[in-house]
Amino acid sequence: MRFTFVVPGLASLDRAALASSRPLSRLASWSRPRVEPRGMPAALLASLGSAASEPAHDVPVAPLAALGAGVDPHASFVLAAEPVHLVAGREDVAVAGRVDDLSAADARTLVDALNRHFAEDGIAFVAPRPDTWFVTTNARPDLVTVPLDTVLGSMMSPHLPTGGAARLWPRWSTEIQMLLNAHPVNQARARLGLAPCNGVWFWGGGQLADVGLAAPFRVHASAGRAADLVRGLALASGGEAMPLPGSFEAAIDAVPATRPASHVVVALPGVGRALEEIDRAWLAPAVEWLERGRLASVALVTDGATSAVTWNARRPSAIARVVARAAPRRFAVPER
Numbered sequence: 001m002r003f004t005f006v007v008p009g010l011a012s013l014d015r016a017a018l019a020s021s022r023p024l025s026r027l028a029s030w031s032r033p034r035v036e037p038r039g040m041p042a043a044l045l046a047s048l049g050s051a052a053s054e055p056a057h058d059v060p061v062a063p064l065a066a067l068g069a070g071v072d073p074h075a076s077f078v079l080a081a082e083p084v085h086l087v088a089g090r091e092d093v094a095v096a097g098r099v100d101d102l103s104a105a106d107a108r109t110l111v112d113a114l115n116r117h118f119a120e121d122g123i124a125f126v127a128p129r130p131d132t133w134f135v136t137t138n139a140r141p142d143l144v145t146v147p148l149d150t151v152l153g154s155m156m157s158p159h160l161p162t163g164g165a166a167r168l169w170p171r172w173s174t175e176i177q178m179l180l181n182a183h184p185v186n187q188a189r190a191r192l193g194l195a196p197c198n199g200v201w202f203w204g205g206g207q208l209a210d211v212g213l214a215a216p217f218r219v220h221a222s223a224g225r226a227a228d229l230v231r232g233l234a235l236a237s238g239g240e241a242m243p244l245p246g247s248f249e250a251a252i253d254a255v256p257a258t259r260p261a262s263h264v265v266v267a268l269p270g271v272g273r274a275l276e277e278i279d280r281a282w283l284a285p286a287v288e289w290l291e292r293g294r295l296a297s298v299a300l301v302t303d304g305a306t307s308a309v310t311w312n313a314r315r316p317s318a319i320a321r322v323v324a325r326a327a328p329r330r331f332a333v334p335e336r
Contacts, residue, residue, distance in 0.1 A: 002263040004217075004299040005287050007278065008040060008228055008270040011304035012332040023283035024331035026291075027300060029314035030313035031323035033334050038119055039147065040301070041204070041229055043308035047301050048233060048265070050214035057263055058145055060206025062134055067208070068232030068241070069128040069225070074279035077138040079205040081125060082148050083110075083133055086177060092155040095178075098148070099197040100131040106185045107133075109197065110197060115177055118172070132225050135202065145203040169202060176200050179232040180327055210235060220244045220251050222251060230267045244268075248285040304333055 010018075018024060036043035041059045045051065083099040102110070107130035116127045127133045142164030151159045160170050177199050180186055186196035216239035217261040221227035223243075230242040242267070245251050255261050268278060289295045290313060299312040315326065 001261060001293050001295055002297045002299070003289075004265045004301065005045060005282060005286070006265060007300065007302045008226065008268075009304070010270070010275075010278075010300075010302035011309050013275060015332065016237065019330045019332065020267070021275060021279055021283070021331060022328070023287045024300075025277050025286050025328040026324050027283075027298065028312050028331040029313050029329040030290075030316045030320055031311045032311045034312075035334055036306040036308040036310065039149075039304075039309075040308045041244065041302040043301050043303070043310050044049065044230060045139075045211070045214075045233070046215050047299055047310050047312070048206075048217065048230075048237075050212040050233060050237075057210075058143075058203070058205045058211040060208075061147075061204030063206050063208045063209060064232035064236060065132075065204070065225075066126075066128075066134045066230035067134075067235050068228035068230070069132050071126055071128050071134060073134075073136055073208060075207060075209070076138060077140045077205060077207050078150070079135050079143075079145070079202045081109075081133040081135040082201045082203070083131070083197045084148070084199045085197065086156070086199040089155070090091060092157050093200070094155055094200075095148070095151045095153070095159075097152060097195065098131070099195060101194065102130040104130050106130070106189075106197075109185055110180065113179060114176065114181060114200075121172070123172075129225070133200065134226065140207070141205070142204075143169055143205055145205060147203050148201045151201065159280050173200065173202070175252075180312065186240070187304060215263065217263035217265055218242060218255065218261045219267060220254070221265075222269055226269070227267045227290040230265060233245065234265065248283040248286075248289075287313075291321055309333055 041061045043094050060079040063073045066073050066078050085096045085099050087094045087096045107127045111125045111127045123135050123137045125135050144162045148157040180198045189196050214237040216237045217232040218240045219230050220230050234241050286298050290298045297314045303312045
């Protein structure tokens, strides 16, 4: 059995804290890091055997995330359409932040307003959760976008889409700003001192057909937007998506004897949890199983400020096990 951990933000932790982790040091002793400058989605797809698209195109995050959020896009082209708060400056508009506190009723009202406005344009908005929006179209636009995480806190203009449709979609974005700014939902939010949802950021476009074939795997992940991508990839591969248990042992026990898994992926919530807890509950027992030959490999996919990194350790030889005990390699995130 292969085991893969997806831990967002781990690579951004303090170097000393990372170097002090014994399980991470053992992984570093038995593998070499692979840096992915395109970020976590591309690293995750590559780690799970589904190559990302060429750099000239978007990593097809949106169709997979939609599937992971409960929306089957079929053959439609899908873009993430994230609700954002925009702040106008003298010469540009800043993408101040995500709007993730909408009620279900308010999100439904705003999405309905967008669908009425664009009813003749061949695009449709859907919001499986109040903080998770997508837009679908039957026609593939020539569009290259920038992930929202890259843009947050920055001015909008340098990050606008490029490609043959780069005039149309920004124009639609402007129409959306005008519609949402005047909407009663946002007027009510302003009276309550809440950030208005006055924009939508499009990114991560593609179709499910753009995703390379991956072998089926079982994923354990918490509910919510952060795990939609890996959950969708599991479903697209013919695998299973299951809730996140509390420990490595519980994830192993959750594998039915009648449906043995060749690859189990655990998507952890990220560095909001203490590294010591992740070590104790997940990494240490997995590395121990790897050392004893009870796992074929243990991989770790994470990201930091500028790139994503993957470590993939196979069962070490007897000599490698001895060396890792006597003189373990310090776990360090390589420079981009």
